[in-house]
Amino acid sequence: xxxxxxxxxxxxxxxxxxxxxxxxxxxxxxxxxxxxxxxxxxxxxxxxxxxxxxxxxxxxxxxxxxxxxxxxxxxxxxxxxxxxxxxxxxxxxxxxxxxxxxxxxxxxxxxxxxxxxxxxxxxxxxxxxxxxxxxxxxxxxxxxxxxxxxxxxxxxxxxx
Amino acid sequence: xxxxxxxxxxxxxxxxxxxxxxxxxxxxxxxxxxxxxxxxxxxxxxxxxxxxxxxxxxxxxxxxxxxxxxxxxxxxxxxxxxxxxxxxxxxxxxxxxxxxxxxxxxxxxxxxxxxxxxxxxxxxxxxxxxxxxxxxxxxxxxxxxxxxxxxxxxxxx
Numbered sequence: 001x002x003x004x005x006x007x008x009x010x011x012x013x014x015x016x017x018x019x020x021x022x023x024x025x026x027x028x029x030x031x032x033x034x035x036x037x038x039x040x041x042x043x044x045x046x047x048x049x050x051x052x053x054x055x056x057x058x059x060x061x062x063x064x065x066x067x068x069x070x071x072x073x074x075x076x077x078x079x080x081x082x083x084x085x086x087x088x089x090x091x092x093x094x095x096x097x098x099x100x101x102x103x104x105x106x107x108x109x110x111x112x113x114x115x116x117x118x119x120x121x122x123x124x125x126x127x128x129x130x131x132x133x134x135x136x137x138x139x140x141x142x143x144x145x146x147x148x149x150x151x152x153x154x155x156x157x158x159x160x
Numbered sequence: 161x162x163x164x165x166x167x168x169x170x171x172x173x174x175x176x177x178x179x180x181x182x183x184x185x186x187x188x189x190x191x192x193x194x195x196x197x198x199x200x201x202x203x204x205x206x207x208x209x210x211x212x213x214x215x216x217x218x219x220x221x222x223x224x225x226x227x228x229x230x231x232x233x234x235x236x237x238x239x240x241x242x243x244x245x246x247x248x249x250x251x252x253x254x255x256x257x258x259x260x261x262x263x264x265x266x267x268x269x270x271x272x273x274x275x276x277x278x279x280x281x282x283x284x285x286x287x288x289x290x291x292x293x294x295x296x297x298x299x300x301x302x303x304x305x306x307x308x309x310x311x312x313x314x315x316x317x
């Protein structure tokens with residue numbers, strides 16, 4: 001899917017050319033509340049382990065836990081606020097791989113990073129560059145709770 | 161849900177449809193994906209999407225909701241016939257999620273799951289994983305979304 005994020009706001013501080021392989025871009029932190037976990041699950045993933053303590057305790061996740069889709073959505077929000085908003089983003093075609101590695105419980109503080117792996121200019125559309133990277137979400141104990149490999153499409157500086 | 165042994169490769173489940181209202185698109189985007197083309201009709205029209213477009217995560221979450229609704233329906237029907245089905249385990253993640261076309265306000269997407277492979281775990285007795293191709297189609301039947309899902313399922317006995 002393609003759109004245009006920063007371009008619509010006219011304050012672009014990060015273009016395709018500003019991504020460097022190996023670079024680790026911090027995307028900020030967010031504490032997840034019980035209320036948010038239950039509200040998200042009630043709407044999108046109404047399974048007992050995301051809604052009730054007793055069911056969470058009895059599950060493989062050892063306690064009331066956030067839907068994995070909630071964790072992915074929270075990563076998207078951190079990514080929007082801390083990178084996309086000031087970028088030449090043109091959207092993303094999708095996600096190659098995502099792993100939910102540890103449960104997220106009420107009160108956990110999630111911190112996200114994007115590690116840039118590879119950049120290349122589109123051969124068919126010269127104004128577009130592809131940035132391939134791994135998103136890593138960690139909790140307050142430094143444990144990795146989620147990883148996501150994805151490709152971003154970014155507008156190139158000075159190429160209309 | 162069901163036991164690992166009860167899933168047949170190639171079996172298809174029609175999960176039903178989800179209509180993406182402008183209000184729900186904006187609500188989801190405000191919480192999780194506040195980009196102009198997900199928040200504002202005019203910004204959407206001016207973008208390459210050509211209209212107010214749902215966040216890709218919103219499109220994925222609608223699949224999840226319909227998948228759970230289907231699972232609950234199957235379990236309730238079995239219970240009514242006196243059969244107690246097991247609860248599915250968590251998912252370790254997914255692969256190859258693609259947003260092929262934008263989902264624009266007012267569109268209705270039909271979702272379908274096809275079971276592809278199952279595998280019993282040697283390291284975790286009593287459990288295995290079911291892999292599936294999950295797809296969304298617009299009113300014209302054009303595929304707009306797909307991903308390969310993985311869910312842990314208990315084994316019989």
